[in-house]
Amino acid sequence: MASTANQLRQRVPAGYKSGNDDLRKDAETELKRFIETNGHFSLVRNFHLADAFTLMNGFCGAQSIFNSCRFLVTSDPKYIWFALWLPFFGAIFDLLDGKIARWRRSSSMLGQELDSLADSISFGVAPTVAAFALGLRYPLDTVWLTAFVCCGVARLARFNITAAYVPHDSHGKMRYFEGLPIPSSLALVIGMAFCVLCGRFEDSNGAWMPKATYPYTGYLSSLTGARGVPLGEFVLDLTAPLYKLLTLGNVLPRYVEPVRLAELSNQLGYLAMHKITLVFAFWSMAMVSKTLRVPKP
Template sequence: MSKRTSSSNGVAANTKGTSHTFESPYDKQKVLLELTTGHFSLVRALHMADYITEMNGFCGIMSVFSSLRYCLGDPADKGNLYLALAFLPFGLFFDFMDGRVARWRKKSSMMGQELDSLADLISFGLAPACVAFCLGLRTPLDHVLLTIFVLCGLTRLARFNVTAANIPHDASGKASYFEGTPIPTTLGLDAMMAFWVSKGWILDQVPGGVWFQGTALEVHPVVAIFIVHGCLMCSKSLHVPKP
């Protein structure tokens, strides 16, 4: 999860015949987004960092589709499962790069921050939960607990957007620490699941087996790892230094 900060470069532009003086790239983007006419006004409003953020979202969505393709195919063919896991580190790469590019070009915006959070939710929240489903966490209670995990990521990102400005920043505009574990740390869960796949510990062989089999409380105990990680993301007191 990268932090987007606004810069103070003055920019002038002409929109629909009216002259506007912009205090920052944020102001320019806001006017472009509010245009009711003009071809590709949304595309023109995006900064370079925003396009990199879109690639993060692309990786997350492709991971979800790869998970679905695995569920539709032969369970013994793990190609799509490995592909679903492989897309996620690339999502982290783009998540890292968008913040670097935004600070380098001194162009960031509220829209960029929102895009960043939405892309992170897909790549590091929804996509890992889909992979966990593919691996065999498929009981109704598993589904509820994985949903809670994703909602923890959603809540953590929303809180970040609200409180980011209150966290101390360095001279480059980068936040000094994260409140709670940042959502890209779910790559640790992805690494764990990749290890399970390599060992063949999927479907009926999921580590820990099944508890309360045949009842309404049937659950795979390893889903607790996702719940613990979700709680760490939502923690207020846990401060993780930002590299």
């Protein structure tokens, strides 16, 4: 029950004076009401107004993902602009849900969990899908993008467990975050938006070329004079050595057609990664860092 009290502590109004016994009693009352509420839409009936705003955060994240997919299918830049704007609207809802909870002096059993799940979508999955849509599509790129999502989820889980034990000020506000908070990924979204302004991205046909399809897309492309994803790539071509290894002694070619072995060599031997993917890699490590402490505004 102490863990439940810790969860409710996250949405206790600022300046609310209460001891551990009161927190535990509130948690027990909230949990009992949540469990004993039956009937149709019992889950919805336990929602608070702040929870609706939290769900809107998740809604914005999901819509961002869908718009990134639409961009991949159509190559219409307006969809990637929607995909990059929606996480910021999600951040607004993420900010408002806490303020509404403090304003109404109410807490929810689902509030903390909903908040973390919505953040993982809007600030974890959505930015990485946008990065994939904009050109970070090599297998090694997707490995680091996946690591970014996993680190973000791990950081949120750690926050849920340890937030009550981080030093708080006299008003109950946390003094700092351990590791970069996952909404900091909005800085990466801003960077991707700047790349779209400069025309430094790829669509389904490859590197974007100047064309009048949507306002502001490539608006600053004349400043760089380059095409494709910024900073270039790391490439390690092991195709030929791998093919020689697979055909060594003429053993495998007896059972597998050489053309299939050549295809396998091309798939596994060509290792490439965009250099800018390392930004996501370092961001991932910063999110799960225990020693990095970011003052809470």
